[in-house]
Amino acid sequence: MSIQFYNSLKREKENFVPIEEGKVGLYTCGPTVYDFAHIGNFRTFMFEDLLKRWLTHLGYRVNHVMNITDVDDKTIKKASAEGISLLDLTTRYTDHFMIDLEWLKMLPANSYPKATNAIPKMIKLIERLLEKGFAYQERDGSVYFNIRSFPDYGRLTHIDIKAQKQGDRVSEDEYDKDAPQDFALWKGWKESDGNVGWDAPWGKGRPGWHIECSAMSSDALGDHFDIHCGGVDNMFPHHENEIAQSQCATGEPFVNVWLHSEFLMVDGGKMSKSLGNFYRISDLRELGFSPESIRYQLLAGHYRSKILFSLDKKHESERIVQRVSDFQLRLIENNADQFSVGLFPEAYSEFKNRMNNDLDTPRALATFFEFMKKINSKLDEQKISEMELGAAWEFLNVFDSIFGFIQSNDFEISQEIEEQLNKRNQARLNKNWAESDSIRKSLHKKGWIVEDTHDGQKIKKA
RNA sequence: GGCGUCGUACCCAAGUGGCUCAAGGGAGCAGUUUGCAAAACUGUCAUUCGCCGGUUCGAAUCCGGCCGACGCCUCCA
Structure with a gap:
């Protein structure tokens, strides 16, 4: 069974067929670096990471591009408020973003193009749109895309332009434009932009938000590529506008598969910076969350x-992280790694089918948990073959290469802890349970869990 | 007003016409094991899938209505 995705463009699941066999061009809308990213942002990035990992596991060579939006209203506003340069501000938050990504064990993208590095490419695109009559200039130096010139406008989100209610914000827009829903390709320089601006044939200014993705995606992946991802809130207007710009400029289809991840909710509502109800990764770290549990x-x-x-x-x-991590240790103790010969257990094919079904992680997890239980059971009864152990090892490794739930067990035991353990062992041999229990308790307070097994006591981090 | 999603056990969360079904996880309870714990395993935990009708031999799953929650339409993962 080949992999199927729910393509937002068609609103149905379809078999995935890459443009070039064995390769996948993947563009994912990255962060606007005006502030810390929050856990809701990372829900989407985590999904995209999972997608990439799974495609890679299936043998595809994935070229993953994630843009960094480092110029827009918010970044300019904040830099100006802080009295620092745009570059200083965006560098700071880009760095934080990268630290969070790594901490969450997400695999880096192949490239992270920045909007400010793609200005010439954007200008070229806009020029082409002007030449072909899809865009128009205004007196203030802004350039707008004329959405009525693109009959397919609204196809992704099924929006009928005429039926839209006009918000106050739109009619009060500070820029001139022919029709309220036309969107900016280029925003003419205004005083509030300070020293942020680039020269363009139609005047100094800065790019509109959507054009960067059209420019950077085609630059890195070509005019027509496989998969474009983002959060559902980006469908309109961002992705709709990208499609319009790109297809009108190149005359080619833009993206084959659009995948959109849903929101992460908190307190029954959407988590967002504007509402202030969000957790940053650093907040969660302080609350004691591990990357694996997140x-x-x-x-x-x-x-x-x-x-x-x-x-x-x-x-x-x-609990999950602990169970899976313990399972790995248990397999190692039974030398499972030495018995692996590249064979997978039966459960793996079920797992694979479920992942291939539009990344059905809940059911894939169910498959893995059932498998884990079965193997633990066999280990309890000591009725497991070397072949089964080897296959379990293979499956576990694939599982963890996709989900990354296993916590590293590299730790050093200090001299002091070592002494306590020896003391406890002696107490146990003397059946001095009171002392043995009290040492176990005191070690627990220091962050260690001691477990007694048939092979003696074992220590691990709490 | 337009477009769209969802309502499943104490909590999280799958399933989208019949087949092995209301998966899986957490919590709880009981048990095996253990000096005791922990871990692991076993059992238990929704005759029922927001409510009311309809279609069907058969519906959590399709249709209609109602109630409720949420998202987009404006920057937003």
């Missing part, structure tokens, strides 16, 4: 469903 929370629900992020789920996600 990964579980973000990946346990299907990407097209709203998920609830909750501090109450911390315990649940930690």
Whole structure:
């Protein structure tokens, strides 16, 4: 069975067929670096990371491009408010973003083009749109895209332009334009822009938001590529506008598959910076969340469903991380790694089918948990073959290469802890349970969990 | 007003006409194991899928209505 995706453009699942066999061009809308990204932003980035990992596992060579929006209203406004340069501001938050990405164990994209580095490319695109009559200039130096010149406008979001209610914001727009819904390709320089601006044939200014993605995606992946992702809120107007610009400029189809991830909710509502009800990654770190437990929370629900992020789920996600991590240790203790010969257990094909079904992570997880239970059971009864152990090892490794739930067990035991363990062992041999229990308790307070097994005591980090 | 999503156990969360079904996880309870714990495993945990009608031999799954929650239409993952 080949992989199927729910293509937002067609609103149905379809088999994925790459433009070039074995390769996938993947463009994902990245952050606007005017502030810290929050956990809701990372829900989308985590989904895109999962997608890339799964495609890679299937053998595709994925070229993943994630843009960094480093010039727009918000970045300019904030830099000006802080009295620093746009570059200083965006560099700061880009750095934070990269740190968070790495902490969450997300694989880096192949490239992170910045909008400010793609201005010439954007100008070229706009020139082409002007030449072909899809865009027009205004007296203030702005350039707008004429949406009525593109009959397919609204196809992605099924929006009928004429039926739209006009918001106050639109009619009060500070820029001149022919029709309220025409969107800016280029915004003429205004005083509030300060020293932010680039020279263009139609005057100094800065790019509109949407043009950067059209420019950078075609630059990195070609005019026509495989997959474009983003959050559902980007469907309109951002992605709709991208399609309009790109297709009108190149005359070619733009993207084959559009994938959109749903929102992450908190307190029953959308988490967003403007509402102030959000968690940054640093907030969650302070609250004691591990990257693995956050990964579980973000990946346990299907990407097209709203998920609830909750501090109450911390315990649940930690239990999962612990179970899977313990499972790995148990396999290692049984030398499973030495028995692996590249064979997978039966459960793997079910897991694969479920992942191939539009990345059905909830059911894929269910498959893995059932498998884990079965193997644990066999280990308990000591009725497991070397072949089964090897296959379990293979499956576990694939599983973790996709979900990344396993917590590293590299830790050093200090001299002091070592002494405590020896003391406890001695107490146990003397059946001095009171002392043994009290040492276990005191170690627990220091962040260590001691477990007694048939092979003696074991220590791990709490 | 237009477009769209969703309502499943104490909590999270799958399933979208019949087949092995209301998956899986967390919490709880009971048990195996253990000196005791922990871990692991076993059992238990929704005759029922917001409510009311309809279609059908058969619906959580399709249709209609109602109630409720949410998103987009303006920057937003």
